[in-house]
Amino acid sequence: MKKPSSVTDPLWYKDAIIYELHVRAFSDSNGDGIGDFQGLISKLDYLQDLGVTCLWILPFFPSPLRDDGYDISNYTSVNPSYGTIEDFQQFLDETHARNMQVMIELVINHTSDQHPWFERARRAPKGSPDREMYVWSDTDKLYEGVRIIFTDTEKSNWTWDEVAQQYYWHRFFSHQPDLNFDNPRVMEEVLNAMRFWMDMGVDGLRLDAIPYLVERDGTSCENVPETHVLIKKIRAVMDAEYDNRLILAEANMWPADVRPYFGDGDECQMAFHFPLMPRIYMAIRQEDRLPITDIMAQTPPIPDNCQWGLFLRNHDELTLEMVTDDERDYMNMAYASDPRMRINVGIRRRLAPLVDNNRRRIELLNSLLLSFPGTPIMYYGDEIGMGDNIYLGDRNGVRTPMQWNSDRNAGFSKAVPARLYFPVIMDPIWGYQAINVEAQQSDPSSLLHWTRNMIALRKLFQVFGRGTLEFLAPDNRKILAYIRDCAYEDGHSETVICVANLSRFAQPVALDLSKFAGRVPVEMLGYVAFPEVTTQPYPLTLAPYSFLWLELQPAAPKAETPTIETPEVSAGIDNSALALLSKAATPSITELIQGAGVELVEQLLPNYLTQQRWFGGKSRTIRSAKVSSSTTVGDGTYTLALIDVTYDDDSVDHYQLPLAVASGSTAEELRNASPKAVLATLGDASKGAILYDASASEGFRQALISLFTAPPEADAAITASHSPAFDPSNLVHTKSRVGSAEQSNTSILFDDVAILKLFRRLQPGENPDVEMTRFLTDVAHFSAIPAYLGELHSGSGAGETTLAFLQAFAPNEGDGWSWFSEELARFYEALANCPPPVKLGKPANFVVAAAVPEEAHERAGLALDAAALLGTRTAEMHLALATPTNDPAFAAEATTAQALNVDANRMRDQAQRTLEALKRNLSGVPDELADRAALLLSHRGDLLSRTQALANATEGKRIRIHGDYHLGQLLRSKSDFLIVDFEGEPARSLEERRQKQSPLKDVAGMLRSFSYVSRSALDRYTQRRPEKAELLSQWAMLWENAVSTKFLEAYRATVQQSAGLIPEPKQAQSMLTAFLLEKSLYELLYELNNRPTWLHIPLNGLLALVSSTDER
């Protein structure tokens, strides 16, 4: 029979607000100058009122107190200074009575050297069970090289013991010998200690210093595999004997190294997220979100029953172990200018002094703490902004008595001040007369009231403790914006957008919330409704250090959709159709679309289509939209209609539109959740039935998936096929949602398993994206793409049309363009006050291996590494596409003169068209570019001749290529890239897109993309600091040259694995130049017509190409 817990929810810690305190520091009831349990009990009402739900009590066991109680001399008793075991039981009961839980410390790595076990061990014979309770050695060379943690005080992890005549091992202070878990008796004693406290009703245990439990020679003696066996054992015993208890791991490691301590949900339920803490402080000081988003990107997923423990400050130093040397220096300079503020590898200061007692900064940091994924842990006194005392030794500066009021000893104790365990803080700014609980309770605008309100607010929304995290990537990096989302078992969900301004000045931001179009953000503190979200960027302005929590709610229902039976719409429709709508029962979609109702639907379509993002004919006039065919999907609830859209120029496009009819509560939910999907209200509006785009329905989406999982039907109008490597049953029981990123199609996500792209505009023939991805997955086994899983198609032979494309879901941190843009923003920011680069490097070249200047490595190392990786991946893609095959669509072909002539003529046409357009529009070119435009026109002959150089290149192979290759077609996934979207240039016909071409065309596309990203990032930066334009354009040039060179180097090195795939260097360079020329000319024409402010990018690119005579 398990012992019951004080809570019923086994995941209670996910919703908890933990408050860390030391009994010694909180309240003294007996006037001895040391806080005690009776004092703490007297303050429980205060803690309940504050709203915290779990108290984490620092060690309160008998101890010599040489490490603030972490040097334990008896595991099953209470330090007499703090009270008795009965006092502790009373404290526990009274805390539970207030609906709060209690977590205590289980310090199992070491004991005090005054523990009876150690006393016995040092006197026991070598090798005896008593001696083996600790780790002994005759030499201090064992485990050599293992780092020392307390570098300020310890010189070795071994200390010689005169009595034992051996060295004993200690990872912390020399008075804290490590227990030896290779001795089974140690585990027995640990379990006994655990049972002792859990039997009393303790709800949670913080396992101190667990990475160091086991020592193994030849390792760092940290995180060794045997440690996990021990933790699993502790957890198993706890789960077997007790209900709903918690283990929290203290492992000051990188998130990826902490991850194993969660096990498969069978080790610790919680672990601290140590590296996040310094990065939050770094982000606010640098006014840049990157440190935070960076560390969260490195944070791996954890099991469902596990949780991160988040904190701003605690009883130890603000640890800087998990930062780079530069970052550590920066943090020390920013937050610990006085050396007394530093200890070990960290900063020993409290929250308020760290941020110069700025209330807004304190509030902003707390808003992050309370809204990030994890359980917030607050340190006592931080709720009133207590200060610290850097003149006390060790970490004691942040462990001074709690400041309750302005009476003697801050109301902490009635003892004479000299008797206090530490003096209270008394200076004019931080002293207890200025900062205390009583004063802040009386002040409705105090930090205490603010903190209490925020805690109460967080507790109303479970999403903060249990939801997912997704960062938004607005251009303004001073803004940190993220989405917390949680779907609950009962079907309801919560979505919250958190936006924080990390800057000391007001900041604008435009958020891409398009996937929430139609929903209304409600500011959560004041319950204020903000304007409805649309597909356009959502603009916000944030005051200095301010934050917004916005709950996304469904928009209030609006009667904006047409009602089919209104006289204006129904005029001219035959009576049978109207009779259909006036039936008592709601018509089915089949009745509507295959019967008399089709005319009604066709009347609605032109207006509906032009409001859809995926409709490509918005700029044209629709003459008619007819339902040419329809296919039932699922049990007849849904139909897939094929719509022929005829424009006033007689051209016709074909679109597919899934349709369904819903009524009652289903219709109401759809109206609220997906208002844009509603085509019309059917009949009397009060009946509420709607005709809608069925992609908004979970039922329809599941019906699509069932086409993959169900046995194929003979003569089915829609057929499914899938990769042999994919088992469609993996999709059963997944939940779906419609993605937001897709512009021209509709993407449906099935959990984190797959993504189904439902094509909207249909073209007969094989879709190149599907065809290429299938080949790369099933034939070439190329892994740097989201894998092909399957497809839906209709028709057969030449008339076969791809309706939908199923791919593996690829977790990512945004596209390659965004990633490089962010890197560049940091690059320019860092260099704004530096002198110009000494060398600019040279453009990427096949013939001459250009050296990348050292400055580029120093300043843009990350980007260079990424470019090299991308070069490798690009070459691997081309090698995969050149995989020998009998499939004529993919078999590599030799380059022929005829094919090259076609290319050369195409380029020449492009050049002529572009130069004509430039000449025609010269007067419209911005003044500062006029000279350069004229210069380019003067190179007309040279440009045209360069296009013809292609015709002389007879080497290399022609293969299927990506065809529209640029940074926007990459997904950044952890530390790698995935290549997506093999559809080719959408403006070209399917036949053109499927033609084989030189792989160098893709290479040229990416090189141009590097140029674009560096220049557009520079434009953005210099809009703010125009005086830096000249200086930074030189750095931009260096960046572009260096990144392109690294990309090309890596590409060449890898692509050489297939001899003859690209021509010899000189020819390759000529071809590359020609493709660069073609691409730049295309860009010039595009910018001329659409974005004249970007014209300078291709213009400068073209001028650089024509001036590169030497390397032709």
Place this chain on the structure above:
Amino acid sequence: MTEPTNATSTQESAPVAATSGVGAPLLICLPSATAETVETMRERIATTLQGHNLFLATPGGASAHPAHGVTVVDYPVASRGDAGWALTATDYLGAAQLATEYDAAATLVLGNEAASLSVAGLQALAEAVLLGKADLAVARYQTGPHDALVSSALLYPLTNALFGTPAHLPLPLDAAFSARMAKRLIMVARKPNNAAQPEPLVWPVAEAAIASFSVKEIDAGPRTLPQPTDTDLNTLLAEIVGSLFGDIEAKANFWQRARAPMPAKPNVEPARTASETEELEDVRAMADSFRNAYINLQEIWSLVLPPQSLLGLKRISRAPAEEFAMPADLWARTIYDFVLAYHLRTINRGHLLGALTPLYLAWVASHLRQSAGNAATAAFHVEEAASAFVAEKPYIVSRWRWPDRFNP
């Protein structure tokens, strides 16, 4: 979501036909019935609900002989509640435990003077649960302008606005519930209660709402409404309202997001007349009492209410009886501020609830004056209040989330 009151359910009709519920026990509990009532009810149940496997639970029922196809079982005396005027936590607990014991498909628990409940009402309550239309069916009776005023002024508007469930008697006298609702009621009724309450209350409508169970309000026609034995309005109001405020506090994270339907106002023109009616004398007395309270309780009210509301109350205190009216929006905000003060423990909760009584009486005075003895007009006034509570819901949500005293 509650379905609209079904007018047909008040009509006398044939006994509930045995449908899918055949064989499944239907349990009827009479926790506080006299022997005479038990006999009457047994016959009525046998006639009205024939075709079902009927169990009638009454205190000492095990000694009664089975008759008319109704098995009489013992209702445990230990679990009897004695509020009299409404079902209490112990009533629900006793009935729900029996329901579990007998594996009842549906359970009816009928309050004092159950014999006055119409046959149609009895039948409609049972039918609502047996036919799967609802997990909880609560009765609503034909009432006059003077009846069920605490419910009309406070309980109904608050429950409707916060839990999105328009039940006019959220503390029902007669109710029916499903097997799964029985399980939930056992859990709720067992929770430790406020020791200050002599007879703990359960708010079944709110419980059903947060469990996403369906609730149906049954138009049960006329019924004798038992009066509370405790005639001290202050005490009674404090017990009922304190219990509701506590329940609201406990369910905050639900109602902060539940959307309430706008109650439909009855299709009558309000008779807003200041003419002398027989109510006006009562109104005059209550208005005088309110004026006194305004002078004496201003200090306490000013701790709870913002200046705008205090100003509104001041205006009312100056109005003659013929024009005495508590605006619906002011009433709603005032109650919401009291809910919040209860949550924040701004002042001692007993004092707080005591300070509410004169405000409640002001609403009653306003109600009586405006309804002028007309039931339809009274109903309109009640729905007007309910609509105001819905409209002002953002006020309580924003105040709850950020309880800054510096507000308008």
